[in-house]
Amino acid sequence: MASEKIDVRYVAKLARIALSEDEVERFEKQLGDLLGHVDVLSELETAAVPATAQVVESKNVERADEAGPSLDRETILSMAPQRQGAFFRVPKIIAEP
C-alpha cells in the first residue's frame, strides 16, 4: 500500500463535504503525510491473522419484537431545521423532466 496521491476532491465528494480550494490543497498534503505514517503497517506480517472488529467477546443481541416507549413524533420533528406538518422538509431531490 505504497502511498499515492489522494484525490481529495473525489474523497470529499464521497463524504459529502464541500471543500474550498485552500482546503483541498491543505488536506491533500496532510492526508498524504498521514498515509505515509500509516504505511508502516505494511511491515506487519498479517497473512495468517484474522481481522478483529470487536475485542471484547460479543454475540448477536436479540430481543422480542414488541413495541416499547419511544420519543414522540412532535419531539423528533421539533428538532428539524425545516419541517412541513408531519414531515422533514428538504430541498428538491428529483429534478423536473
Add this chain to the structure above:
Amino acid sequence: MNDLVKRGAADIAREVRAKRISAAEVTEAALARVDEVDGRLGCYLTRLHDLARQCARRVDERVAAGDTLPLAGVPLAVKDNMCLTGTRTTAASKILENWIAPYTATAVQRMLDAGAVPIGKANLDEFAMGSSCENSALGVTRNPYDLKRVPGGSSGGSAAAVAAFEAAVGLGSDTGGSIREPAAFCNVVGFKPTYGRVSRYGLIAFASSLDQIGPLARTVEDAALAYDAMAGHDPMDSTSIDRAVEPAAASLREDLKGLRVGIVKEFVTAKLGPEIDALYKRAYQELADLGAELVEISLPTADYGLATYYLIAPAECSSNLARFDGVRYGLRVDGADVGAMYEQTRAGGFGPEVKRRILIGTYALSSGYYDAYYVKAQKARTMFAQDFRKAFERCDLIAAPAASSPAFEFDSKSDPYSMYMMDYYTIPMSLAGLPALSVPCGYAGEPALPMGLQLAAPLFEEAKLLGAAHAYERATGYAAKAAPAV
C-alpha cells in the same frame, strides 16, 4: 473559595447521607465556584444552575426519605458529548451548537440516580477528536495549573473542572486516550473501563468499537465510586457487556504485595528526555517499594499503535458522522438541491480536524483501498489483543506513561501528527479494549507541571486496577504537592 468545593465525592456523599450538610449547600458552593473561575478557565460550554438546584433539592428529599445514595450531592461535570434531557448537547461542534437533547445517556442517568448533581456540560475537542481541547468549535479551556497551556483532551473540560474544584467528579469518554491524557495534564485521576463496561447509549458516537465512558476525579476512591454507579449491562447498548460487575470501591488496597507489574520493553522513556525518563523510573520503583514485583514484558506491536488507530478510528467516524446531514436535527446550510445542501451543511458544520478524519476514514473504506488500509488495521488490532494476552500471562498489571509530556502551550502542535503522537502510550490499551487509568505521579518541565502514570489491567479487571492505583496514590500523594493557579 468555600472549602466545601475541595471535598471529594466519597466525603460529600457521606456527609449528605448523614444529613450534616445538604446537597443544596454543596451545589450552591459548586455553582459559586463556577461563577468565580470559569470565565477564566472555560471548562463548561453550558452551565446548569437551574437544573443543578432542582437535582440537589430532589437529592435532599430522597436522603430525607431514607435513600442511601452512593453519590449523594456530588457535583458532576458532564462532557458535552453525552445527552442530558432538556440541555444543550453540542459535542463542541457548530453542527450541534443549538441542539437540545431529548433523552439522557444511560451513564449520566445512573450518576443522577446515585445522587450526583449536574453542574454543567464540559468542553471537549469537537466530537472528541483531539488531545488538547483546541479542536472545540465553541470555546477555549485552559489548564488550571498554567493558564497558558491546554488541559489535554478530548475530555479536557471535565478534567479541568475537576482539577479547579468546579466539580468533584467529571464524566469523560476515551477512544484513544481522551480520559487518561487530560487527567495526566490536570493532575487528576482518569479511568477508562473495559470496552463495553459502561453503556454508550446517549454518547455521541466517534469510533464505536473504541469509545468508552469513564470518570475523572481527584482521588482513585472517587473514580471507583463513580465507576460502580455507572458500570453494568444496559439493553439500550447492544455492545454493553452482560457480566457481573465487581464493586471497585470495596476493592481498594494499601499495598501491592503479590502483584506482578509489567514494564513494557518497547516503551523507551529515555526518548522523552532525562527528566521524564527519571520520573517514570521513579514511579516504577515506587510500585516496587509497595511490594509489586516488576517484570519486563514485550509488546512487539507497540510502534504500530498510532497507524492502526488512525485508520480504524477515522473509518468508524466517517461512518458515524454520516448522520449529520442537515435533515433531521442540527445545522442546515441551504443549497440548490439536496446534494448541495448536504455538502454545504457538512462544510459549514464540521471543523478542520473532523473533516480531516472523515476524509481519511472515507478514503480507507473506499473501493480499492479497503483491504490495504481498513482490513490491514483490523488485523493489526488482533495482534495487539494477542500481544497483551501474552503479556498478561507474566503480569497482573502494566505500568506505562500516560502521556509523552506535561501539558503544552496553545497552538504549539500545528502538525496533526505531532498532536496524534500524544496518545502513543494510551492507544495500544484502547485497541485491545483494556481497562486503564492515569494517576498523578509527579511534575516535570519548567514550570513544573503534572504528569500521570498509566496503569492497565486485563479485560474486566477494573477492581484490581483501581485497587492498585489507590495504593500508589496513597503512598505517593503527588496530586497534593501542587495546587491549581486559580
